[in-house]
Amino acid sequence: xxxxxxxxxxxxxxxxxxxxxxxxxxxxxxxxxxxxxxxxxxxxxxxxxxxxxxxxxxxxxxxxxxxxxxxxxxxxxxxxxxxxxxxxxxxxxxxxxxxxxxxxxxxxxxxxxxxxxxxxxxxxxxxxxxxxxxxxxxxxxxxxxxxxxxxxxxxxxxxxxxxxxxxxxxxxxxxxxxxxxxxxxxxxxxxxxxxxxxxxxxxxxxxxxxxxxxxxxxxxx
Numbered sequence: 001x002x003x004x005x006x007x008x009x010x011x012x013x014x015x016x017x018x019x020x021x022x023x024x025x026x027x028x029x030x031x032x033x034x035x036x037x038x039x040x041x042x043x044x045x046x047x048x049x050x051x052x053x054x055x056x057x058x059x060x061x062x063x064x065x066x067x068x069x070x071x072x073x074x075x076x077x078x079x080x081x082x083x084x085x086x087x088x089x090x091x092x093x094x095x096x097x098x099x100x101x102x103x104x105x106x107x108x109x110x111x112x113x114x115x116x117x118x119x120x121x122x123x124x125x126x127x128x129x130x131x132x133x134x135x136x137x138x139x140x141x142x143x144x145x146x147x148x149x150x151x152x153x154x155x156x157x158x159x160x161x162x163x164x165x166x167x168x169x170x171x172x173x174x175x176x177x178x179x180x181x182x183x184x185x186x187x188x189x190x191x192x193x194x195x196x197x198x199x200x201x202x203x204x205x206x207x208x209x210x211x212x213x214x215x216x217x218x219x220x221x
Contacts, residue, residue: 006191009183016169016179017199019093023165023175026097028158031104035157036150038064038105039112040138049124051134064106072103072164076173096173100164108157115149116142148218155211159204166200176200 042060044051067075076099080090083098119142127137143150169177176196184192 006195009179009192012179012183013195016174016176016196019169019173019178020162020165020175022093023097023100023168023173024158024161026094027100027104027161027165028154030097030101031108031157031161032154034101035105035108036112038109040116040142042109042113043116044134044138048121064109067102067106068110072099072167075099075103076168091172091174093174096165096168096175100161100168103164104157104161107160108153111153111156112146112150115146115153118149119145148215151211151215151218155207155215158207158211162200162204162207 038060041051042057042064043049045053045057045060047054070078076096079099079102083090083095086098087095089095123141123145124137127141132140165173165175166177166180169175169179169181172178176199180193180196183189184196
């Protein structure tokens with residue numbers, strides 16, 4: 001009986017995981033791009049660096065902390081007007097990607113800043129002394145030196161987004177969270193919830209293994 005019920009939900013499982021991958025894909029791509037720029041700005045605008053601007057550094061750092069300190073479920077609700085304006089709806093995986101992207105951008109920005117801070121300041125100062133422009137320093141010094149850390153940051157962000165996407169399903173985002181609540185929790189089907197948890201664990205493990213391998217290969221270069 002239990003196996004038959006799970007088999008009958010197979011189309012719903014496929015739809016839910018496709019929606020989860022949609023949310024993960026959209027938000028991860030956008031958060032990597034915007035988060036890197038924001039993290040670089042935070043790093044480069046700090047004291048003693050080539051774009052030093054304490055006001056910009058403090059304001060951007062404060063805004064990032066505000067967003068990061070807001071629980072994701074509350075952030076989802078707060079961003080509903082923005083989501084409606086951008087996507088024309090507040091339900092579905094694309095709409096949920098708005099809140100996921102905002103949360104992931106500030107999360108990854110801090111990881112980027114931390115990775116860049118690990119680069120030896122002496123190397124940056126030497127490049128500046130040789131007349132390198134800020135963009136040359138970014139391309140030739142910061143990116144190669146911080147690349148393994150940046151990859152690890154992407155891995156951590158992607159794994160966090162898997163959990164966030166499950167929460168987004170609770171408020172109409174679709175995906176695995178929505179399936180687990182509707183077909184598992186509300187119908188007292190522990191087997192459905194266990195299946196979703198096991199598959200999510202597998203997804204997280206795959207992301208971690210791939211991210212670790214890329215980071216290790218980058219460390220050897």
